[in-house]
Amino acid sequence: METYLEKLLSQIRCKKARPYIAEEIRDHIECQIADNLSEGMTSEEAEKNAVTDMGDPVEVGISLDRIHKPKIAWKLLVIVGILSLLGILIQQSILRQPGYQELETWRQEVYRYTTEGFVSAVAIGFLLMCVIYFLDYTVIAKYSRFIGGAILILGGLRVAGFGGLDVDGIGNWIGFGRLRVAVTSLMMFYVPIYGAILYKYRDGGVSALCRAILWLILPVFITSRIPSLGVAVIMMVSMLIELTVAVWKGWFQLPVKKTIIGMWLLFTAGPVLVLTAMYALHMLEAYQEARIRSYLSHSGDANYMMAMLHKFNENILLWGNSGKDVVGGLPEFNQDYIFSYILNSYGLLAGIFVAAILAALVVFLFGASVRQKNELGMVMGFGCGMIILLNISLNFAGMLGWIPLTSTFLPFLSFGRNNILLCYALVGIILSIYRYKDVYPKKFKASQVSLKKTITLNLNMK
Structure with missing residues (x-):
């Protein structure tokens, strides 16, 4: 034999x-x-x-x-390539807008710097994507608790005021000198890591589920104290989806439907009650309370920004420049509001094209996860997809004035070095998952990430 x-x-x-x-x-x-x-x-x-x-x-x-040979997700690479090229062209086009020459000199230098930084971030991001792709997602999963713990420690240190830089009262950066990283981007990378942490608790009972929930609550709490409530909500929903999939797949020896209903009640009604209590007891940051009052009263800065976005989103041409001074009139138009810039600079058809490419990206990410035979890869893939999907959805909804504005970005298009690197890292994980979709079996042993269990052979053995 x-x-x-x-x-x-x-x-x-x-x-x-x-x-x-x-x-x-x-x-x-x-x-x-x-x-x-x-x-x-x-x-x-x-x-x-x-x-x-x-x-x-x-x-x-x-x-x-x-x-059982490795596969390459060529369609995903094409989509990412198109988005990367679009991002570079869109950011470069800012320097050729009529309104750019009318800006103060210092603002022109800022946008020139961010444009150059965008190109370098794309190049570094592509290398990061390749490294993660060849590293193999099971290696990341093997050290998931160590990686997740390190992210929590860095986030906790930033909340405590160590090794970071505050910008407008928000402690978004951690590091020393020029070696700094956006804590919000780092915390969002925690989401696919959480999927691997969940896998280590499979076949457990109530105790295992409680520990899994603790791994969910800690990063959400830390992110909310940075403070970045928008990113905290994105993380909570994304990880709750991962946990729901895990329970649905029978990872925990618990009643499936009752457990899922209980989790969603806990994480939907609970945060609303806590936020209401914190607001009533003045436990939130001053700017957060002001923003909530602004939303409730339809006045203040938040309402002003929504009104401004409505103004810029009116009378968009089917094709071509709308003639509105987006560069001079809309703050952060190359970041949070990049889609409004696209609509006003190139027209509705350009916006539809960009939205279609982003939709194709999301469809492929979730399609690769759903069709994944290995359950570890499936849950980690869902985590990557949820981060991309929620940022796109909330960015569009906020830009169109459907929901209060929050800190989001359009993957591969918005400026923000750390968010760009995050997108490439998430795609790298998906590429690695897709690469080994016909290699790894459905289940791994809890004691090791890559293990020997059952594998179905699609051929006649006799």
Whole structure:
């Protein structure tokens, strides 16, 4: 049997697939040996006949090699390439807008700097995406609790006032000197890591679920204290979706429907009650209370920004420049409000094209996750997809005035070095998941991320 396996596995080029294929073939041969023994064969005859029934090891190995070879998500790479090119062109176009020459000199320098920074961020992001792709998502999952713990520690240190820089009362940056990272981007990267942490608690009961919920609550609390309530909501919803999928897939030995209903009640009604209490007891930051009052009274800065966006979104041409001074009149038009800039600079058709490309990105991200055989990859993929989807959705909704404005971005299009790197990192994880979709089995053992469990062979073994 071992000689047969050795010849068969020598045909498999993907080394990561060999342990799983070997175990499945060995299990199949052993089952056949047991059947042969029950029919009265000797041990030697039973093993010889079982191996013979498997077929020629070279032919079987070649067939398995075709099935279990790594895949490349070319469609996703094309979509990301288009968005990357669009982002560079859109940011570069700012320097050629009529309103740009009328800005103060210092503002012109700022936009020139951000434009150059966007190109460098795209280049670095592409390299980061490749590193994560070749690293293999199971390696990230193996050290998920260590990575997640490190992110929580950095976020906690920033909330405590260490190693960071406050901008307008918001402690969004952590680091020293020029080595700084946006805490909100770092915390959003925690979401797919959370999916891997969940996997380590599979087959557990109430205790395991409570620990999984604790891993969810801590980053949301830290992010809300940065403070960034918008990102905290994005994280909470994204991780709650991951946890729901995990429960639905039977990762926890608990009643599925009751557990899911209880979780959603806890994380929907609970935060509303807590936020209301904090507002009533004046436990929020001063600017947060002012923003809530502004929303409730339809006045103040928040209402002013919504009114301004409505003004810029009116009378958009089907194609071409609307003639409105977006560059001089709309703050952060190259970041939070980049879609309004696109509509006013190039027209409605350009906006529809951009929205269609972003929609294709989201569809592929979730499609790759849903069709993923391995459950670890599926949940991590859902986490990546949720971060992209919620940022796009909330950005569009805020820009159109449907919801109060919050801190979001359009993936690959909005300026923001750390958010750009985040997008490429998330895509890198999805590419890695897709690469091994026909390599890894459905389940891994809890003790190790890459393990030997069952793998279904899509060929006739006899």
